[in-house]
Amino acid sequence: MPRRPHETAVTKKLETYFTYKLDLIKSEAVRQVNELYRKELGLVVRDLRVLRQIGDAPGISVSALQAATFIEKTVLSKVVSRLIELGLAERSISARDARAFELTLTARGRRVREQADRIGGGHEREVMFGDFSEQELHQLDALLDKLMRSLRAARDGGTGEAA
Template identity: 35%
Template sequence: MTGTCEHLLLQLEIILSRKYLLSQSSCCETDPNPLCLPRTRERHAMTLEKPFKNDRLTYRLNVIADQAISANEAIFVRETGCNIRELRVLRLIDDSPGTSFAEIARITGFERSLTSRIIQNLIAAGLILRENSATDARVFQLSTTEKGRETRRVGRALSDRLEGVLTRPLSDTELETLNQLLWRLGKWVGSAEYQELLAQE
């Protein structure tokens, strides 16, 4: 995996860069298919100004995530009653009934105070239940209610729609490539080998 790390970063930079979008829109302009024109105009408009102030990959990925989450937050609250972080925790609990507070905090990377506040909000909304562990009274186990499971289903459908809006400038092939590269990069960042290399820096 280490031999491909730099290559993966380069491909991600190409996908996200203004130059790549411009080259794609230029190719599309030669296509007489009228269905191509709306995306061509979108891509051309996107190339008129530089979207990032810094060329570092982690910075650009963070900017995209922050802007997309900020833009979508009000829609999720309106449609589900939960913000995006609350829906993430709800999904984790629904995927692993009986999970604990500590496990949720570990997986999400949220501060313990934030994790606690989110769990309290979900309990108050009737979306999850908190019960004492049968083996350790000091541990609370979390599970979703039927209302919580329905909220998750609504949130998932909404997330799919909004992701379609987010990725509209990309062709199906570009989106597939992006997903594959992000998956590989995510596996790499979470690997012991990556951590070992960082420890050497």
């Protein structure tokens, strides 16, 4: 049967696209680890991404936190407020700029982060990569780094460096 003018031939199945596979992997990995984090800590991946970034950069501003986590500003504001309410992080006026706030973890926040790191690390070792050899893990890590460099270079006009 001849194709109509507005129809195109299917040349590639959806499941063969890497972006589709990566999205499925990300979604399933986040779903699984969210269950663990919710059950053990009452938090989810997004909360812990913010908590970890604050821990990695004590005194970070909200704008720098947003740039580092790629979380939309209003969502990030809610996450930060929740972490403060839970006593995991604290906000203080910046010593460098009285108009700005700095975020740091509390002692409780540091303990929760350590627990989350154990939970997440265990899930990666036992579930996600349990069937991988050390060589395969190193190779995958190198390939993902290479992919990220390629995407950044394309975004930045081929320079590979942020503008």
